[in-house]
Amino acid sequence: MNLFYLPGMDGRGSADQGRPAGNTGSGGRKETGLFSGGKEEIPEEKKKGSPEAEPGEVAEAVQLEVTLGPEESLHAVKVLRLREGDRVVVVDGRGGWYEGEIAGVHPKHCRVVLDRLVRDHGRRPYGLHVAMAPTKNGERTDWFLEKATEIGLDAFTPLICRHSERRQTNPGRLEKVAVAAMKQSLKARLPEIAGDTPFEKLLEEPFEGGKFIAHCYPGEKPHLKELVTRGDKVLVLIGPEGDFSHEEVEMALAAGFREVSLGRSRLRTETAALVACHTVALVNE
Numbered sequence: 404m405n406l407f408y409l410p411g412m413d414g415r416g417s418a419d420q421g422r423p424a425g426n427t428g429s430g431g432r433k434e435t436g437l438f439s440g441g442k443e444e445i446p447e448e449k450k451k452g453s454p455e456a457e458p459g460e461v462a463e464a465v466q467l468e469v470t471l472g473p474e475e476s477l478h479a480v481k482v483l484r485l486r487e488g489d490r491v492v493v494v495d496g497r498g499g500w501y502e503g504e505i506a507g508v509h510p511k512h513c514r515v516v517l518d519r520l521v522r523d524h525g526r527r528p529y530g531l532h533v534a535m536a537p538t539k540n541g542e543r544t545d546w547f548l549e550k551a552t553e554i555g556l557d558a559f560t561p562l563i564c565r566h567s568e569r570r571q572t573n574p575g576r577l578e579k580v581a582v583a584a585m586k587q588s589l590k591a592r593l594p595e596i597a598g599d600t601p602f603e604k605l606l607e608e609p610f611e612g613g614k615f616i617a618h619c620y621p622g623e624k625p626h627l628k629e630l631v632t633r634g635d636k637v638l639v640l641i642g643p644e645g646d647f648s649h650e651e652v653e654m655a656l657a658a659g660f661r662e663v664s665l666g667r668s669r670l671r672t673e674t675a676a677l678v679a680c681h682t683v684a685l686v687n688e
Contacts, residue, residue: 405483405491406586407475407515408593412495460521467517468506469493476513479505491515496585496593500524524591529687530612530636532558534605535676536643539568545580547673551680552584552594560597562605566645572599602651605640606658612636615663616655617675618647624664627679631686639663639683641676 471479471493479485485505493501493515500521507514533556538544548559559581561572577596585593612635615627631637640647640655647655656662665678 405479405485405489406589407471407479407491407493408496408582408586409469409471409475409493410496412469412493412497412499412501460524462502463520463522465501465517465520467501467503469501469515469517471513471515473511477510479513480508480510485513493517494524494585494591496582496591498523498526498592500591521591526592527555527687528634529683530557531555531680531683532560532610532636532638533641533676533680534560534562534600534638535641536564536567536672537561537569537572537599538672539644541569541572541576543671543673544569544572545576547676548577548580548594548596549584550677552581552590553588554677554680554684556594556680557592558595558597560605561599562602562640562642563599564602564643565648565651567643568645570599574598602647603654606654606660610636610638612638614638614655614658614660615679616640616647616652616660617663617665617679618642618652619669620646620649620652622662624662627663627665627682628686630661630663631683633687637683639676639679641672641679644672 470476479491485491485508487505487508489505491503491505493503495501501517502519503515503517505513506516533551535544535547538547544561548556551559559577561577563570574596578593581594581596585591613631615630615638617627617639627639640660642651652662665675665682670678
C-alpha cells in the first residue's frame, strides 16, 4: 500500500490541512473534524493479507479530507501515477495511521478522503533516545538515522563533544532522512530530532529511565543488553570518532549514567549507535 506523510494531523487534521469530507468553512477556510467515532476491530482477513496491520489494533471510522503537500502530491501523481479511487495510507508522524482514497488528483495539492484511523499504530513497549556525536562524514550520520528509524527510535540528538570533528548538522536534511525511513518501513511515528546539543547541556536535561554511556576506554564494563530493563525508557550516549574525553565520561557518571560495552569489536560511531539501537530492540522482543 502507498504511504504518505502529512504532519500536524494529531487525530483530527489541522486548520490548513484537513476538513470534514464534503464541508468547507466560510470564506474558504478549511475546518477540522473527526466524525463517526465508532470503533471496529480490524478484520482477520486484513490482518492476514496486510503487513501493515498489527494484532489487536482497533480502527476508528472517520470522515476527513486532507490535502497532501507539494512533494507528496507530485510523488503520488507523477511517480506512482495514482488515480481517483486508489487506496492510500497517510501517517502523521505521531502514531496516527489513516486509510482512505484519492479524491482529487493534482501534482501540487492531491486530495485524499480518509475513512479509517488507527491511533498509536505499531507502538513499541519501550522508549529509546540516542544522543550521538555527528560523524565527520555527514552521510554516515544520515545512514544511522535511516537504519535506526527503521528499527525503532523515539528521539535523536546530535551531541557536540570535546573531540567532535563535526559541530553542526542540517536539521532539514535529517528530517528528510527520517521521514523517508519511516515511510519505507511502514511506520507511523517519526523520531523527534533535537538541535545540535552540547554534551554538558544534555547531561542537565531530566530523563526518567536507564541512562548509559558507551566509550572505548579500558576497564570492565557490562554489556548494554545486561542492564536494559524490558519496557523501560533508555538514553544512550555515543561519542565521536575520537571518543569522549575522560572528563566527559566522569561528568556522565556523576550525572547518573552507567558506562557500558557494545561488544568486543571496535566500532565506528554510527555503527556503535546502531548496535545500541538494535540491542535495546532485541531486549524488548
